[in-house]
Amino acid sequence: MSEKLTTALCGMSLSSPVLSASGCYGYGREFDKFYDLRLLGAVVVKGITLRPRHGNAGRRLVETPAGLINSIGLENPGVEGFIAEELPFLREKGVPVIVNISGNTAEEYSELARRLDGVPGVSMLEVNISCPNVKQGGMAFGATCESAAGVTRLVRRHTALPLTVKLSPNVTDIASIAKSVEEEGADCISLINTLLGMAIDVDTKRPVLNNTFGGLSGPAVKPIALRMVWQVAGAVSVPIIGMGGISSWQDAAEFILAGALCVAVGTANLLNPYAIPEICIGLEEYVTRQGASSIRELVGSARA
Amino acid sequence: MVSIKFEQGTVIAQETLTPSIFRTTIHAPNIAAEALPGQFVNIKCGAPASYDPLLLRPFSFNRIDSEGGTFSVLYRVVGRGTELLRHIRVGDKLTALGPLGKGFVLPEQSKQMGPAAKPSVLLVAGGMGIAPFYPLATALVTHGLEVSLLYGARLSSDLADKTELKALGLRVLCCTEEQRGECPSLVTDLLQATIDAGDRFDLAYACGPRGMLSAVKRVCKDSELPLQLSLEEHMACGLGVCLGCSCERASDEGYWHVCTDGPVVWAEEVKL
Ligand SMILES: Cc1cc2nc3c(=O)[nH]c(=O)nc-3n(C[C@H](O)[C@H](O)[C@H](O)COP(=O)(O)OP(=O)(O)OC[C@H]3O[C@@H](n4cnc5c(N)ncnc54)[C@H](O)[C@@H]3O)c2cc1C
Numbered sequence A: 001m002s003e004k005l006t007t008a009l010c011g012m013s014l015s016s017p018v019l020s021a022s023g024c025y026g027y028g029r030e031f032d033k034f035y036d037l038r039l040l041g042a043v044v045v046k047g048i049t050l051r052p053r054h055g056n057a058g059r060r061l062v063e064t065p066a067g068l069i070n071s072i073g074l075e076n077p078g079v080e081g082f083i084a085e086e087l088p089f090l091r092e093k094g095v096p097v098i099v100n101i102s103g104n105t106a107e108e109y110s111e112l113a114r115r116l117d118g119v120p121g122v123s124m125l126e127v128n129i130s131c132p133n134v135k136q137g138g139m140a141f142g143a144t145c146e147s148a149a150g151v152t153r154l155v156r157r158h159t160a161l162p163l164t165v166k167l168s169p170n171v172t173d174i175a176s177i178a179k180s181v182e183e184e185g186a187d188c189i190s191l192i193n194t195l196l197g198m199a200i201d202v203d204t205k206r207p208v209l210n211n212t213f214g215g216l217s218g219p220a221v222k223p224i225a226l227r228m229v230w231q232v233a234g235a236v237s238v239p240i241i242g243m244g245g246i247s248s249w250q251d252a253a254e255f256i257l258a259g260a261l262c263v264a265v266g267t268a269n270l271l272n273p274y275a276i277p278e279i280c281i282g283l284e285e286y287v288t289r290q291g292a293s294s295i296r297e298l299v300g301s302a303r304a
Numbered sequence B: 001m002v003s004i005k006f007e008q009g010t011v012i013a014q015e016t017l018t019p020s021i022f023r024t025t026i027h028a029p030n031i032a033a034e035a036l037p038g039q040f041v042n043i044k045c046g047a048p049a050s051y052d053p054l055l056l057r058p059f060s061f062n063r064i065d066s067e068g069g070t071f072s073v074l075y076r077v078v079g080r081g082t083e084l085l086r087h088i089r090v091g092d093k094l095t096a097l098g099p100l101g102k103g104f105v106l107p108e109q110s111k112q113m114g115p116a117a118k119p120s121v122l123l124v125a126g127g128m129g130i131a132p133f134y135p136l137a138t139a140l141v142t143h144g145l146e147v148s149l150l151y152g153a154r155l156s157s158d159l160a161d162k163t164e165l166k167a168l169g170l171r172v173l174c175c176t177e178e179q180r181g182e183c184p185s186l187v188t189d190l191l192q193a194t195i196d197a198g199d200r201f202d203l204a205y206a207c208g209p210r211g212m213l214s215a216v217k218r219v220c221k222d223s224e225l226p227l228q229l230s231l232e233e234h235m236a237c238g239l240g241v242c243l244g245c246s247c248e249r250a251s252d253e254g255y256w257h258v259c260t261d262g263p264v265v266w267a268e269e270v271k272l
């Protein structure tokens, strides 16, 4: 990789602005078999909770036109399992790791932050206040300015790690939520998590998912995600990790032009294991064609 | 560990077996080289950069020619992906991810099976559950094993691969809903009848709809016949990343993932 894609996020130097989106990349092992993980600016790992979770019962996936509804339910080995079983692999690969954390209660978030603080190999925390697939907590924390600010404040108190707060798109005014987490010390903002959606089986006449609703991702959500990144970029001064439907370098470039410093690729990894390297190559050529020396020069250019 | 390839192959044959069942043969030497019976491949059915449909579609290997660099998939058209797949023209490119998952455990690798001198193996297929059995039967016959197949379908014209499996030297018993009355119309009844008639097997493999698998599991459990199942579940990545294709574990809490823990599992490991 050339210098054209290198960037700096919250004090970390990244080889590229392209990251993995949580839950669509596991802990990196599967993709390491396809390419060198150091191509990514950072691996954002599957959402981690205090204790292991088995995930949701029943069917977990529904395909929609250019989209995917998931109801995984944060299946993960818990923070101790993650530190013991998964983190050493990523450390050895030499790629920065952003740990996505989720709690049922505000206290669980702060406990997770405390546990991960100072753990070698962890570069940053992504506070997921936007998971639509768990019964308690999750998205509820991202639903109002007060609750989003409250979680951010608590987590901030328990870690010296840089914090990014991952926002839910299932709100009326995402910019004001972004502002309130910035005020409480978020160093960065990630958006968007999945949009609440559902599907009904016309034969059984019942919702397909046991939880009725699931999270919609993929190309179908991109215009909404891009609009929200644009709104948040206009409201805060901290950097933004933009995501939602990014499948090509053009998609990634749109988010960067809208004001995202970094982008994260989720669902596209599930369709093409080389999605991220292909996006990196395309972005690099784009920077060259634009006569720029670095992707950083293009951040927010569409806002001029 | 087998290495998984994301490979652009070429469609080299399209066969119409019945108005709704098709076989597509693909030249993709890197995938074909390492494919094993019971494993599967994820196929991009739509045009290369199209989101219609978004996800790749999983299919069992129905033919594997490692030396010739080709494999085939046998499928029923049930929706958008399979409809597009059957219309891809010979000579056109097609992208596939594979080989994926854990395939069938062959008798000599299998601990569950007793020390029979010449093991006798039973295959039970329901509908498109026949798809993975040709490569399995080929391997079993090559090992000199005696193989029987019980095969159920709705119509007798739906009994794809029946002639080819017979030609391998298998004893094949079929049942369809058309011949109701003459013999059992459900493959699980046929299985029960076969066992009641005193036929003895050392190992069984089953593939088909969930309800059938759970009935086969019951019958095999009652007659203490070790059983492997090939499972299907709605799936996205095929790699164990998204955790979408969950299947309840039998013993402890939690889930297997069909794409990496399966698709082939021992029947006693799963709740159906
Ligand atoms: C490991 C594995 C191996 C498979 N092997 C074969 C095979 O060899 N031959 C074959 O014909 N089919 C096989 N299938 C099923 C096949 O993947 C689906 O039929 C196919 O994806 C349907 O795609 P579609 O776009 O045509 O239909 P869609 O429009 O996606 O779906 C049509 C209908 O099929 C159901 N369906 C779709 N995918 C699945 C699935 N994975 N499990 C259960 N139901 C599903 C949908 O709920 C819907 O009712 C396999 C599935 C798995 C997981």
Ligand SMILES: Cc1cc2nc3c(=O)[nH]c(=O)nc-3n(C[C@H](O)[C@H](O)[C@H](O)COP(=O)(O)O)c2cc1C
Binding pocket: A021, A022, A023, A024, A046, A047, A048, A068, A070, A072, A074, A100, A128, A131, A166, A192, A193, A194, A216, A217, A218, A219, A221, A243, A244, A245, A246, A264, A265, A266, A267, A268, B242
């Ligand atoms: C299968 C799946 C699992 C996900 N798991 C998580 C998760 O554990 N934590 C989280 O913050 N977001 C999770 N997400 C949301 C993604 O990280 C991302 O925000 C969203 O899917 C939009 O991006 P995309 O369209 O590129 O996938 C998940 C998404 C999918 C599709």
